[in-house]
Amino acid sequence: MSAIKKLFGIVWSLMGIGIIPLVIMQAMKEIAAKPSEENWIFWSIVIVVLMPIIAFSLITFGVFALKGEYDVLE
């Protein structure tokens, strides 16, 4: 179980890192296609609020998992 937890730690970290360019590229694509106020508000909320929380928490959580910090909780 400990090995799976550590292995998934890599998955969470990669997900956290991967989400940043993915969201920014999608936002740029959609705003370029339709630069409406609605689009700007939506993507600002996602980029300023949601993305940093998801990225920071997944990366940090992944690193902790990889280091075996959660093994003791078994």
Added chain:
Amino acid sequence: MAQNVTNVSQTEEVSSTRRVIAASSVGTLIEWYDFYIFGTLAKIISEQFFPKDNPTAALLATLATFAAGFVIRPFGALFFGRLGDLIGRKYTFLVTLVIMGGSTFAIGLVPGYKTIGFFAPAIVFALRLLQGLALGGEYGGAATYVAEHSPAGQRGFWTSFIQTTATLGLFLALGVILVVRQTLGVETFSDWGWRIPFILSSLLVGVSVFIRMKMSESPMFVKMKKEGKTSTNPLAESFKQKDNLKMVLIALLGATAGQGVVWYTGQFYALSFLQNACNVEFVQSNMIISIALLIGTPFFIVFGALSDKIGRKYIMMAGMLIAVLAYKPIYQIMYDSANLKSKIEVVEKTSVETKEAVKGTDTITTTVTKKTFADGTTYKETKKLTIPLDEAKKAELAAKDKLKPETKKEVTLPQDLFYKMIGLVFIQVVFVTMVYGPIAAFLVEIFPTRIRYTSMSLPYHIGNGVFGGLVPLISTRLVEATRPAPGLPPADPLAGLMYPILIASVSFVIGMLYISNKTNNMDVE
């Protein structure tokens, strides 16, 4: 004799815990009521304070709806959480109640945009932020306070009463709005009657403050304070120390994020789906949600109590997994039940009525089409076309393609489909009770007393406020993305479910892998 003394002491303990639960729950329920009436009346508030032709006011409207819901709540959690760990639980969540009640009451008194111009949206925006701040501080305090009064082995049961308050608060908000709207009539309600639910809050808060003033401080906090063991810097201890930060992260990713999306989908998205995708009439759609909420609420206590016996983890995880698997089929049935394309129209009962009236500088043409279907469903479509009397203005609007009628579609379901919808929403409320019922006890038990208020409040409000609070915004966006062209129906009305399904799935995997089921008996001290 000794047996009698023990029995008396146990009875007193239960009675005291009941008083604590009642006093805490009433206050928290009122705070949720205050928070939800703004969201439920968002459309009317927008018309009164945030006129569409003023872009700044429109921007404030969007921010007021969302910012207070998710950005401010975690800040409230940090601010009041810190206070609660420094000066005590009782006074902190007394303050949050007063702030919430005061700002709600004030919203009910703010003159509209027509009277004081831009000050109106600015004041309402500021008051909405105060509401979010207060809500951020309330829940953690109430859950901590109740848990610290509860006997070990019964925390899931006792804290589940706090868990019922969010749903009952929504129920109360919907109920009060429906009653006031039905009593005054739609026009009067839209004009000034919407203020009554806000003003009514002052009465409810007054009673609750009176009850809370009589409560004593949490025994664990008092003991810790006497021993000089309270934290001097709860924020640093909560989020800078690795041992605690890792628990904050596991609480957020493995529990509250998934719980937040299941909660918002089962209650808010269900209502929005009924009204916008299924076009179910306002009163009927609110009745469906209200009845399902009322029938589902006791399950918070059932699952809270069950978590004392079998642990918190598996109940919460089962709730998330079943929700992930069941959402699509449930919403498909909801959609099909109200879909007029699959129903047989009773053509001889169809009626079309057109009225024309001059109002001010405009001619208003209203066309009402009524249809009846073989299964008893009725449909009413109201098209309202406003054309300026002034020819130049008319030509200008026509050139901008703005001479289009406003269309309102209302489907009224027959009795059997009405009950079927209640059943389908009720199932979703049961998922909510599975993930939400045990979560207060779970959060309380993974953090130490000295920083509990701060540590548990933040993941709770990020999970609920950010992940959950964004369900309406992101889900609506996902559905809109499938719309082939403006005016046409979306190709996939269920596309909005992708967001809660994805978040709940990740949360389920993290929770199953990393959360321990043994925490249920951890000593709270």
